[in-house]
Every structure is written in structure tokens, then in C-alpha cells.
Amino acid sequence: MATLELRNVNKSYGSGLADTLKSIDLKIEAGEFLILVGPSGCGKSTLMNCIAGLESISNGAILVDDTDISGMSPKDRDIAMVFQSYALYPTMSVRDNIAFGLKMRKMAPAAIDEEVARVAKLLQIEHLLKRKPGQLSGGQQQRVAMGRALARRPKIYLFDEPLSNLDAKLRVEMRTEIKLMHQRLKTTTVYVTHDQIEAMTLGDKVAVMKEGVIQQFGTPQAIYNDPANLFVASFIGSPPMNFVPVQLQRRADQVWATLTSSSGSCELPLGQLPEGTEQRSLLLGIRPEQIQPTCAPGQAASLPAVVEVTEPTGPDTLVFVSVNDSKLCCRLAPDQAPNIGQSVELQIDASRVLLFDADSGERVRPKAQASLQSNVTHLKNR
Template structure:
């Protein structure tokens, strides 16, 4: 396994600039997920790392080697594709061993590698079957087995679970994570699914319009999004964005004016919003930070309750999503099922602004760090 460094990588197709200066670096053994909407450039970036595309400018380093001038076969990588790319006329054993044969690995060593990989992925009973006789999940295991047989410095995954059904995706996601923890391999994994990105990656790069919007750990990106795009893209359900006016002062503390069904109230926040007093900001608050009232939590700083209308209830099993409205904006709250209000009636909701974030309504850029972090 090796580290990976991408320096000021740019890529244009004709007059269209797909990558606009990408800088990323991960250590050997780390799991990097590239996540973003369709067309953001994540697959192009992966193909450049693999050597399948040539960058317009910039450098790719695998370990201590600049691989810009090396073809895919000389980069010591293994890639798992979205469509599995198995040879239909070969059985599973031959699919796994084909790359080993091309590199002239001795037959005895090939057999040992195939047995090890088959045990690891629990595909021993499938070795004599052809791809057409396998389910989607089994084909994905074979594709992973072929990559693992290479024992490369870097594994590249291009949306490998997108063709699987929801339950199988969850199972395969867990298997990939367990495999990484067991082998300690260096992995770059492309996905448009932010849940996959959050659960799999040690490091996440959120891409949009060919640029890295934020690069960091899953917890940092979730709790401290760099801008409104990242805040809205990461998290399910998505973060609430509520326009509101800032009131108060550094002495009395800053407040956010809210109106719900004609009732006005103020939420207190610990963010430094001095420059925004009397102006509108966008409050970003996640559904789990708006919930049913718990008296013990109301004593905590920047937590308060307010009466809000119930427009919709969506039971999910462990909790219920309640839709209400604030400042003429639809807002989603996450509550305990037995605490959910009745449709068309009011219920008391508790707002925890200790982890709320704020954005400029015009640019979407982040505003006002919490006071304990502003220094």
C-alpha cells in the first residue's frame, strides 16, 4: 500500500473545464471517498489517478513516484468498476487468475492467491461458475477478488455498489469496510451516495463543479460544513435552511427572530454574528437538532422550546420525521415516535442551536463560528 497525493490537478475536454485545480493527499492505508452529484468530476479524477485519462495540468503521486507518465499497468493499482467488467466466457477462478497469468505468476502461487481471496470473500463455492450464473452481489465479490489478487499499492472503486438493491448495498458496504479494516489497504472510492461516503471513508472529499468544496473527516464535514452546498449534500435527511434576522448584542447574546403561524419567538445562538445584527442570515440546523421537548435538556445553553404546527408526520421506525414551518420555510424535525404531534395540530419542539451553522444568503459561504471556536 502507498500514500496518494494529487497536486493542482486540472482537466479540460475542449473548452469545458471538468477539474479546476484539485489538491488532495491521503496516507498509506487510508480510505478516501470522493462524493458529489453527477457531473462534479469525481469519476474523471479517479480515471486520472488510474491512468485512464491524462490531466491537462497537475501531478499524481503514488507513494514517492510521480506517475503522470506511467500507463495504468505500471502504476501498481487495481480498479473495481461499476459494471464489474468480468470476462463472461471465463469462470470465477479464471477471472481472478487472469491478471496473475498476464504477470507470469507461477501456477502454484496463483492457486494459493485464489484460495486466499476466495476464503476472504466467501466465494469458494462459486469458483467454477461463470458470471451469468451469479447474482449482482456475487459478481461484485468476484470483481473485488480479482482486485485483491493483485495486492496493489492502491485500490480504486468506481461506484461499485450502484447496481445493487438497497439491502445488498448495505451488506456489501459493511463487507468493504471490514475488508479495509482487516487488510489496511489504501482505497479511493467514488460514490454519489453520501451515506456510503460517510460510513466508509476515513477522509471525504466533497466535489462540486470540478472543485473540492471540503476535504476532511466524516465527523468534521457533517458537523462543520464549509459552505451551504456541503451542508445540504451531506446528511440524510438534509439540513434545514431557515432565513432569519439577527438580533441582540455581544453583551446580551445574539438571537434569531422566528415566526410560525403568526407567533414570533427568538432562538438564542452562541455564534459570533456581530457583523450581521439587523440583517438576514441562513440558519443551518439538522433535523436531529429539532426534536420533542425534554425538560432536562432545556437547561443547556442555546436550547429552547417553541410551539409549531404539524404539517406532516413520516414514521421511519426508530423515530418520526415531523414537517413544520418557520419563517415561511418548510422545516424537518426528528422526534421519538410516541412524542410526535397530530397532523394539523401544534406541538412543542425543542431547538438545540449549540451545533447550528450559518450561511450568507447571497454567497452560501459559512458565517459566524461558535464563540468557543472563534478565537
């Protein structure tokens, strides 16, 4: 196991071109599983290649166990990588593919046989050792690619979207296998994906990237419950967070938001917000599962609405209504879901809603939260 730290890492492909990576600062402890997640083109695979040594960084430092490896060649970094395409040698058997790196390191034949047997048993591919990659399914090829990386016993594993070529069912199965493998081996791992479900289920820590910048770094639950900005809030979550334009009113020291549907309206208390907030263009964010039918229509923060669309998914039913001229998705249990055209009273928990500046995407926090956030940022910068 090894610690991995990135200090002010930048990557540019030439003067006059925008930086692909911009001031990347990350640190994960030994044995942690880090997910780099973001849309295509955000720089996550470039960052992975820089860690592996396949691409050089323009400035900054990459440290493994406090040793700067930025100038080392890939073979000297003691890092193993599993590629999206698996990159197996088609003319070699599964056994030879797994053993290839060990042979290059001039390991004794007996030790190679022992290591191949260990890895094959771990991944349950003993019966495939004599086959060629062309005789394997996508899931089997993925296991062989993982086996080749595991056989090296490196300090760090890198996975570059290893499940993107698999069908949905196999992707779920292999996701579980990767998580179980990490729990057994406890090896420091960095995993690149554009799939936020993989990010939420696999990672100890998640770094959400956009245009070469880390938007937020933390635990999956912290990022889900307390997104730093509009991009993170919209990218993490399935179905995604609802965003409804709102106008605020200030009464005494309390700020209120009004939600209006074709059937009525309700007011949500948003606490003490900074002065001038009510003059800004704002979006109110709330997760679909945080909206539930009320037992007693007409109670505070209860919004009457008419169901426009329903989408049964099996364990849940997604119910869509119009609020402030925007679609609002509610995630309900099937036995609670109303029918299309039916009137429903929806309970919105004011303590769970978030506010974002519609122009900048910045989070707008109540005064107490904003003060706490400022203190945390100050401590991080010390």
C-alpha cells in the same frame, strides 16, 4: 500500503472548455479509506480515472509514496480498480476472471492457484469458482470483481461506484463487506460514490466535490458537524439539514435570530457575529435530530408550532412544521412524535445552529470561530 497525494491536479478536455477538475489538492496516508462524493457530473469519476491512469491530467502531479506516477501507463502504477459495471469476462469462469491479471504478469501456475484460493476464501466465493458471470447474482458478480482486484495485491484500490447496480438490501450488506475487507487488509483505498450514506459509513476521510472543485476535505464527522458551506451542509445528511431564512437583530454585542410559526415565536442567541452580518440575506441551518420536544413549554428558545406532516420510518418519525414560511423537519423518536394538527413545543439548541449567506453559500461564523478558521487556513497555506 501506500500514501497517495494529488498536487494541484487539473483536467481539461480542450481550449475554450471549462476545466473538469480544478486545482485538486489531497493527501491520504497509507492504509486510509478516502471517499470522493458529490452529485453526478461533479468530476469524481474523472478524478478516479486520472489516478488510475485511464485519463491524463492537464497539469499538476499524482504521487504514490512520494513518486510521481502522472506520466506512467496504467499497468505500471500498481493500482487495481473495481468498475461500476464489474467488467467481468463473460466467457471465463470465476476462477479465470480472478486469475487473469496474474497470468498477464506471468506468475507461476502454483502461485496463481494459491492466490485465487486465498481471495475466494476471503470473499466467501469458493463454491462459485467454476461458474460463469452470467450465472451469478449482482452481489456475486461484485465479489468476483473485487476478487480480481484483490488478487493483484496492489498498492492502492480504486472503487468506482461499485454498489450502484445493487438493490437497497444488498447494497447495505456489501457496504459492510467492503468495510470489513478494508479493516483486514489495511490497503489504501479510494472510493467514488454519489451516495452520502456510503460516504459517512465507509470513509476515514471524505472529499466533497462540486463542479470539479473540492468543497471540503476531512473526516466524515467533521464534515457532518462543521460543513464549510451551504452546498456541503445540504448534500451531507439524511434527512438533509433544515435551512430557514432569518432576519437578525443586534442588541449590545449579541446577535439574535427570530423564528416564527403560526403558533408563536422564539429568539435564538447567535453570539458575536461580524459587523454588518444583520444586513445580509441569511439562512439558519440545523439538523433534524437537533430539534427535540421540550419538557417545559415556554422556556427560552422553545418554539411553538403545529404539526403539518409526519413520516414514520421505523426507528424515527420525521415531523414537519412551518417556520419562517419554510418547512422544518424534526427527527423524533416514535414515542415522542405528535399527531398531525397537534401543537408542539420544539427546543432548538442555539449552540448547534449554523448560519450561511443565502447568496454566496458561504458559512457565517461567530467571531471566535472565524478567527480560528482563518488561523487554520493560514497554517495550511504555509
